[in-house]
Amino acid sequence: MNQDYIKADPWSIIEEDFENERVKSSESLFSIGNGAMGQRANFEENYSGDTFQGSYIAGVYYPDKTRVGWWKNGYPEYFAKVLNAPNWIGINITLNGTPLDLYTCQKVTSFRRELNMKEGWYKRSFVATTSNGLEVAVEVTRFLSLEYDEVGAIQYNLQILNSDAKAEVCPYLDSGIKNMDSNWDDKFWNTTKVSSEGNRAFIESHTMKTNFAICTFMQSELTVDGEKFEDFSTKEEEMMVGHAYAINLEKNQTLTLIKYGGYAVDRNHPTDGLKKAADVVLSKVSGLGFDVIFQKQKEDWAQIWEMSDITIAGDAKAQQGIRFNIFQLNQTYLGKDSRLNIGPKGFTGEKYGGSTYWDTEAYCLPFYMATKNQDVAWNLLKYRYNHLDRAIENAGKLGFDNGAALYPMVTMNGEECHNEWEITFEEIHRNGAIAFAVYNYHRFTGDYSYIPKMGLEVLVGIARFWHQRVNFSEEKQKYVMLGVTGPNEYENNVNNNWYSNYLAKWCIDYAVEQLNKVEKEYPEDYDRVLSKVKLTRKEIAEWTKVSGNMFFPYSEKHKVFLQQDGFLDKEMIKVNDLDKSERPINQKWSWDRILRSPYIKQADVLQGFYFFEDHFSQEELARHFDFYEPFTVHESSLSPCVHSIQAAKLGRMDQAYTFYLRTSRLDLDDYNKEVEEGLHITSMAGTWMSIVEGFGGMRVLDDQLCFTPQIPKQWESYSFRVNFRNQIVTIFVSSEGTSFEVTGNQDLNIKVNGEQVTLVPGEVIKI
Amino acid sequence: MNQDYIKADPWSIIEEDFENERVKSSESLFSIGNGAMGQRANFEENYSGDTFQGSYIAGVYYPDKTRVGWWKNGYPEYFAKVLNAPNWIGINITLNGTPLDLYTCQKVTSFRRELNMKEGWYKRSFVATTSNGLEVAVEVTRFLSLEYDEVGAIQYNLQILNSDAKAEVCPYLDSGIKNMDSNWDDKFWNTTKVSSEGNRAFIESHTMKTNFAICTFMQSELTVDGEKFEDFSTKEEEMMVGHAYAINLEKNQTLTLIKYGGYAVDRNHPTDGLKKAADVVLSKVSGLGFDVIFQKQKEDWAQIWEMSDITIAGDAKAQQGIRFNIFQLNQTYLGKDSRLNIGPKGFTGEKYGGSTYWDTEAYCLPFYMATKNQDVAWNLLKYRYNHLDRAIENAGKLGFDNGAALYPMVTMNGEECHNEWEITFEEIHRNGAIAFAVYNYHRFTGDYSYIPKMGLEVLVGIARFWHQRVNFSEEKQKYVMLGVTGPNEYENNVNNNWYSNYLAKWCIDYAVEQLNKVEKEYPEDYDRVLSKVKLTRKEIAEWTKVSGNMFFPYSEKHKVFLQQDGFLDKEMIKVNDLDKSERPINQKWSWDRILRSPYIKQADVLQGFYFFEDHFSQEELARHFDFYEPFTVHESSLSPCVHSIQAAKLGRMDQAYTFYLRTSRLDLDDYNKEVEEGLHITSMAGTWMSIVEGFGGMRVLDDQLCFTPQIPKQWESYSFRVNFRNQIVTIFVSSEGTSFEVTGNQDLNIKVNGEQVTLVPGEVIKI
Structure with a gap:
């Protein structure tokens, strides 16, 4: 374990206190995604400290010429780079002429991040004293909509606690972005048009070589103590467009900026209709309003959890770990589009490149088969x-x-x-x-x-x-x-x-x-x-x-x-x-x-x-x-899960538990000292297997679902649910025994510890 | 064999007729060097066709950051790039305002290159009709002095055969050069000073990172029909300096430019004394004059051949091949400086980088031991x-x-x-x-x-x-x-x-x-x-x-x-x-x-x-x-020689001869389709071994020099000479038998075909 600053919580990833050195790690850990796009937990306002900016769109890549010492025949010509996409989350804040920047603030108190996995949102709040002496309270909520998967929404609340001040709030789009990972410092994006219409703005661009066309868009609404404030001036540059609101903010007034943004991509729309598609989706979400789509987000995540949640009682870190793994898998891939796949870093970083490894078939498929x-x-x-x-x-x-x-x-x-x-x-x-x-x-x-x-x-x-x-x-x-x-x-x-x-x-x-x-x-x-x-x-x-x-x-x-x-x-x-x-x-x-x-x-x-x-x-x-196993160093994220399953199969529960903890909290505790670069998404499916196939002993043998449930001594109980041939089977394991439930219209014959058991819908069977 | 345009000649490499496509190959084959520096056979005057410019200084390199797909511990941090050095050979010619450029000439006749290996010089001559209709005859002789190894000399003769014309002749130095081989397109040279004094000019520069300091220099003298012409205007740019002579040249008058140039390097002089060292050596050679140092060059090469020549009678191509190999080895390394070594491409190209491979010990040492x-x-x-x-x-x-x-x-x-x-x-x-x-x-x-x-x-x-x-x-x-x-x-x-x-x-x-x-x-x-x-x-x-x-x-x-x-x-x-x-x-x-x-x-x-x-x-x-051997594809230049020696040892002379031809004419006939990139210098020592150890069967066994001479049926005779423990032994082998001679004051006991033979100085022993 190399870090220990994430608070244990059953449903949330929580960080308290601000430390510059943790910014990049937290940017990875608090990443959000909706299967179609995703982004690292970069700040909306400017941050001049060490940061790794990353927004990613599923399926959009650049064929970066391979870098080798000596070319050999049959060598692939390119390495598909995961591309940092234009930034739509940016909101520059200037108070009395000084930019709000956590790196340069005199003091940051009450800093808190929460990634609420149950409801699918990310919130950041802090009170800071700016370099020009203003005490500012900020609370930002952000999510990427599962329902409208081209769109994310931000609610940015700001108060000045010790003074009146002139505030400039400038939500913007920026396509002048760089990749962390690049072989030759090629230019990856070409921006063709920057435009602004009413409270909306658009940047049209396409990737070099692969020519993926996208329209990055935003729309914003500003209120002060609930009252609309509609005047702004438009700032346009070659690869940037912003709407700058200038407000005389009184002490303790609450300024609220709602910003919708995202991408319309040519995988889903005609290339010449991207801006129109952006308009359509902005009208849709802004018509519904932040609260309505936020509510929908919570319901959609509830539905995902309904099927895929694993509970663990008596071990808060293990509980948090497994939910983090399940949450990230769902943020990365939801299986709606057969042209997409499960990148090893999902939408949390650029390392490794490409989207599809054998990880998909060997590790991820069982998770998706059983929980979707x-x-x-x-x-x-x-x-x-x-x-x-x-x-x-x-x-x-x-x-x-x-x-x-x-x-x-x-x-x-x-x-x-x-x-x-x-x-x-x-x-x-x-x-x-x-x-x-x-x-x-x-x-x-x-x-x-x-x-x-x-x-x-x-x-x-x-x-x-x-x-x-x-x-x-x-x-x-x-x-x-x-x-x-x-x-x-x-x-x-x-x-x-x-x-x-x-x-x-x-x-x-x-x-x-x-x-x-x-x-x-x-x-x-x-x-x-x-x-x-x-x-x-x-x-x-x-x-x-x-x-x-x-x-x-x-x-x-x-x-x-x-x-x-x-x-x-x-x-x-x-x-x-x-x-x-x-x-x-x-x-x-x-x-x-x-x-x-x-x-x-x-x-x-x-x-x-x-x-x-x-x-x-x-x-x-x-x-x-x-x-x-005694010769195995487990220096791949894909290693501990298989060994955990086999240790469990051999009845070596202590060893199985040790491997489980390592796989489930690999990123949260930064075992490999590299979480800054992004998360290990595909191995997270291995964590799920460690519980379901390891402790739960789930197998399909002779066309029958089988279990040999065991429980680590550190746990009071655990439960999981699988979709076996369109019947939902729920397993609850505690030291007292195991109970099973099945949904549907039919009985289901399963085997538990080698014995035949018939599950009848609506009945809980205890063993 | 992939090319066959080199004329067979016992002592010279000769090309006749001009073809653009052959320029880069010939630039390699006609390369000259003197152990301290060397250069590809680039044209002095401008050439707008496909060319590979290369001038190289022994021991001057750049640590180019290694290029890898995925870094691994222990990996070397850099690859030592052989550096193209500032160009001192350049002479731009303009006739009635149009540059002389063989690529754009209407017609090129009587084109001829000769690399005279016996005397160590390179000559190029042609008659060309320029795009503006002038018929020009050019003859250029160039050599790199063995005696004054910081200096090369060029004699550039030009006549216009069909008209009077205004000629501008501009000898120049240029440090704005590029490497063919570069991992990251780094800038390799930093030019610090460009200067001109009288008919001399200097460019002081140093390599980036390694900081090798050099002063590139030139001095020129122009005559028209033997009469001195001393007026020129100086052209100075950031990385270039030239002396432009403007002459009204009459039909059939002969313009002759003598240009001395080269490098003073900080391996041999104090860094702050490089320009002074350049002045000293220029005074020396210009004082002696072109003819005197040219004569000395011929004598110095005669001395090298005295010891290292191998004669072959009855097989012109084999004779030319072995001399080409011996010549190139001597151009690359003369053993004067223990800080230098034998780069795989010598001074003929950039590929491979570095200067020292195991080739030196395994292949080159025997050649240098026996011939120096x-x-x-x-x-x-x-x-x-x-x-x-x-x-x-x-x-x-x-x-x-x-x-x-x-x-x-x-x-x-x-x-x-x-x-x-x-x-x-x-x-x-x-x-x-x-x-x-x-x-x-x-x-x-x-x-x-x-x-x-x-x-x-x-x-x-x-x-x-x-x-x-x-x-x-x-x-x-x-x-x-x-x-x-x-x-x-x-x-x-x-x-x-x-x-x-x-x-x-x-x-x-x-x-x-x-x-x-x-x-x-x-x-x-x-x-x-x-x-x-x-x-x-x-x-x-x-x-x-x-x-x-x-x-x-x-x-x-x-x-x-x-x-x-x-x-x-x-x-x-x-x-x-x-x-x-x-x-x-x-x-x-x-x-x-x-x-x-x-x-x-x-x-x-x-x-x-x-x-x-x-x-x-x-x-x-x-x-x-x-x-x-039946599984050996001989796709390394170092392969045929060892097999030739072993085939000879096994008495399989036809096979030995086939391998010999392949190794000796590898570059002349471009077996590997890559001679454009430079010559295979170190394998040339293997060619020498094929004759001496292969056909001649030379070994040292039980502290005694031994021979088992054989002769390929394609040859009438061959001879070689070795310095064995400070006694020079000459072997002449023909189908009639073998004769031996030894120099020195002492008898030498050798073994021939297993029999003891005593060589007496001054006596030819026939066996």
Whole structure:
């Protein structure tokens, strides 16, 4: 834990007291988003201290030319940069000619931030003494509307407590913004028009190269003690427009500025109709008024929580942690648009770039499947189907043919856009996670329709890739897979990574199974797909020759599958035997030293045991967990959750709880000393899994929902809810026992601790 | 072969006919240098077509911030860029107001370039019809003086053949130059003063960051039909100074401009005395005059050839090729200054950066040992001794301690400056080449003095590195070396690269031997070194535990050492069975595909067999050559030479000859389609080895010079000369037999084809 200033609260993230050094961390932690856009918790008024300005629009990116030491064939040409978008939240305040700026104030008291997760709003309040001696009280409420997702609203209240003063209040738009993350300091935006009409203003701009067009807009209304004040002067510059209200404010009068703002984007409107779309949505929200849309916001978040909340009693930090994770996931992605995905930093920062990693399939899908209706997971799968042609192109660039598909490690539009070859070229295991998600979707939702409609083509492309990617080793008389990087990115270019080999074999077998099933049950789809992909029995036979004779590195001595060939040649010193001063190794050791060490960044063999738990016995899991976990440094945000689930499965609740705390409060407590850069969104889904699949032991086995509930001794009780095949199942676990409820019209047969239990709608079953 | 426009000639490189497309290639091929500076064969007068301007000063570089996708600990902070230096050769010609520019001339006839290697000069002549209809004949001779190595001289003759005309001739200096190779488009030079005094001009400037100060200077003299013309006007700009002569030139009159120019650098003069030093050297050379220093140039080159020439009769292209290689090596490095080294592109281009690679020790040292006096090789060894502290620092950055030394993969000043981690971190075999050079120097020169004075410390640092770099594998019960890249850069991060392991063991054993020898024979040096490096018997015992129990991957089936663990898992398709369209694989295949292929860029296991030929039987060499050569694509300039030597050793003269042609005419025939970027200087030493060690079979065995001369059937005869322990041995080989001569006062016992032969000074011995 590296910071501890967030107040524990079940529903809110709260900061008290103002410290310049915390501004960037808090900007990340108090970020707000609505799935379509989002922003860091930057101040509305000017702040001259250290700050990281960031507003982001879903799906808007820039193909920044990759930066490499030495170009290599097949290297992606660009890295899709998440773009800081024009600023619409700005409100400059000048009091008696001096700008209000918390960095230069003589004194700041009663500073408080609250991110209310229950209702979906962010509030900041303070009393400050300005450099010219005015005592100012400010309270700002801000939210990004879920209902009208092109719009955010700000209510900015200001009083001067010790004097009358001349106040200038200037809400503005600004497209002269910069990216923190940029390879070559390219200009990312081109501003084409700045305009002002009545109390509205607009900036039309588009991104360079990708040419995403947007209209950033605002409208404001000012009152003093409730009385409207409509005079303002317009300030227009090349990339800025503001409405400056000049007011003689009496002591203790309350000035209130309501500002609506946001973006109309060409993903949703014709390019030449963006300003018109902005007008329409401004008329809509300003017609309803701040209070009405604020009320709607609270109701919409209540609905999200209704389904996705997890309660924890007796452990305020754990409660706050899990809700923070669930809240941020919902702020990032709501599943309404199959062209969008779940960026690793959501709308909270720029690092990593791109929007889509294997995190989506491996970590996020289970959360969205269980806490939303089925369309959301469907949209995530459809996203990959829509990118299949690009995945085939991507494989083509690396020398594969015949429709082999390699999904990119990172993408915005289906093209590979990651600029580190060890990852781009070699972390091909990502392809398996996409096939696994197809399987997982069917397993959990019971809906097979994706496979004949879209999934079969995806599975064929992936199977073809694996078939071509392996080669036959005369030495081993087995198929081997050379030169890969597994999920453990502290290895590179290894041979026979067990996880990758196992996944490849599984992908081929699963694709063949689905081909047979679709042939029997959906003959028309089968004919359509087969004539499209031109697959022959002979080719399938070649696939199965590979999957039936794949090499898996194994140690007879330890009775474990080896992470890769030669793993046991390493100096096998356990993590606990390393001096504390050596950790985290990714900060203390050279890359050369890390690569030849046995240390594991995140689950690798164990990731395979997580996906395919049902292929192995409990004893095998224990043996592998005991072998690998002691070498695992968990220096990826995606690491603790899988280990928490497996520790719980093995009944090691103390260990499971430790991992849980680490994953759930990774950002709140800034475990990795980098929260300033933004939040770890995708790993937050892993936190959810730690409770539902870990402590709750939820699985779908033999087409049945199963639980093996346990509770950490630190907790009094916990509860969660899942949407299993359109029936909502609620689980409440306490040390006294577990109770279940189900909604809907039908009984639901589940298994609890291996026993059959029938849930009847309307009845609470205690066990 | 990709180009064939160079005329075969025993002593000159000749181009006839002008083609714009060839300009950049010829700029590389006709480059001149004198060890202290050098330049591409850029035109003196303006050329508006595609050109690559380059003038370079030995030892002057810029630490360009490394360019990486993702920073990793231990990564070098900069890449030492070879810097294009201020241009002193420029002479702008304007005829009747129109610039003379070969790119815009109506017609260019009788264009000819000659690089006279025998005498060390470059001449260009042409007749051109300018865009304004003047027929102009130009002949320019240029050389960089070996005697006065701060100076070059140009004689520029011009006649107008069809008319009188107003000519403006403006010799100039220009420091507003750019680098082709730059990571961030930084400004590399800062110009501080531009001045003109009489017929001299000066630009004082220094490099940014490294602050190398130089004074670029010129002086010119103009005559028309032998009559002096002294009026000119001075043109001065911020980074340029020129002397413009305006002449009414009559038809067929000959205008002659003599221009002296060059650099005074702060490596040789006090920083505040650079202009003065420039004045001194200008007075010296202009006092002697062009003809005198030109004559001296011819004599100096004659002296170089006296010792280093190789003659080949009956094969004009082979003759031209070997002389081109020897000439370029001498242009690049003459061994006068132990602060300098042999850059991979010499003074002919910017690619690769840095000046010192393991090429120096592994490829260049034998050439310089045999064709120069002993000081030159000594200087090359001293260079590494001077950098020992930096090599220890460099190892420290990667986590090694106790004086372990890791020499950099690329350097200018001892610090690592290569920006590709696979190479920087992992190609540690370079360390072994440095120890091998110490051994090789003693073996060839018989001079042991370097070891007690300097070499022992180097050997201890290197042995310590290897000892720390391996680890004990419980699995194999041997010491293993994980995560390295061998000389074959088409592999990366492999385990137990045989070459590296073998070299590591040898380095330790050799260091221990030398410790024992120095202890006995040079006890004072021993005490001095040991008290400095703080080495104990116990530590030495730990080293030998490693060297005595090192793991070497081996195939029982093939009876060969394996390039690395798992090599036989690859898809073992021989290079000849690849479709031609797939080659060169570094242009046709993705990096991912190359890495997992069996293809070998340059000798790897065979590099070990080259260094340690005497450790293995002829039959073992044959078996390894037959196993590895068929997988070798020779896509490094350093590859064909080693294979040529080994093919010759195995008596496969046709193969040896094919490899020889490829190495000797690599640049002249542009095998790798990249000669535009500059020449491959260090591999040129390999070409020399192909003849001397390959066809001539020269070795030093049991302290004796040995030969096993053979001759390719394409040749009538060949001869070469080596300085063996201060006696000059000349070998003349023809199909009739071989004759030997030795200089000096002493008889020399050598072995020829295994038989003892005594050479008596003054007698030619025929065998």
